[in-house]
Amino acid sequence: MDFVTQVYEICALFPVEEKFGLTSQLRNCAISIPSNISEGAGKRF
Template identity: 45%
Template sequence: MAQDFRDLRVWEEAMQLAERVYALAGRLPREERFGLSMQMRKAAVSVPSCIAEGNGRSSLADYLRFLSMARGSLSEVQTQLLLAGRLGFLSPDDVDAALAQARTVGMLLTGLRRALASKTA
């Protein structure tokens, strides 16, 4: 396990995704401020937060559980981005760029999870 979660590339990528989602959510219509916009932001913040919290836990099982929660939040972000695109709130290019970044985070999460799980085998 990394000594500090800030040393993890997956955490840094997830932080960048959260920043992007915040910027995109700010473009949604005003009436979505307490709806889709807030949901997108909460899910995006949850991804790096779960990575950090898992890293700070004392057991490998807890770490893996928090990485699983990060994966779930990442799926929420992807769904919400797709919905915002379908509703015409975001351009296809903006959605595609954010989803590409989300895929990178997902691959890094999978890699970290596999590396940690191999320590329990």
């Protein structure tokens, strides 16, 4: 989650033109990392 926070802080520095392009992709990617970790940790084999 610290990584996600850092990505959001860095994305805030990007130009407004990137709001729906690069910024959106980076944020979605950063959010998916802890989501996938928690999903995998919740599965029992």
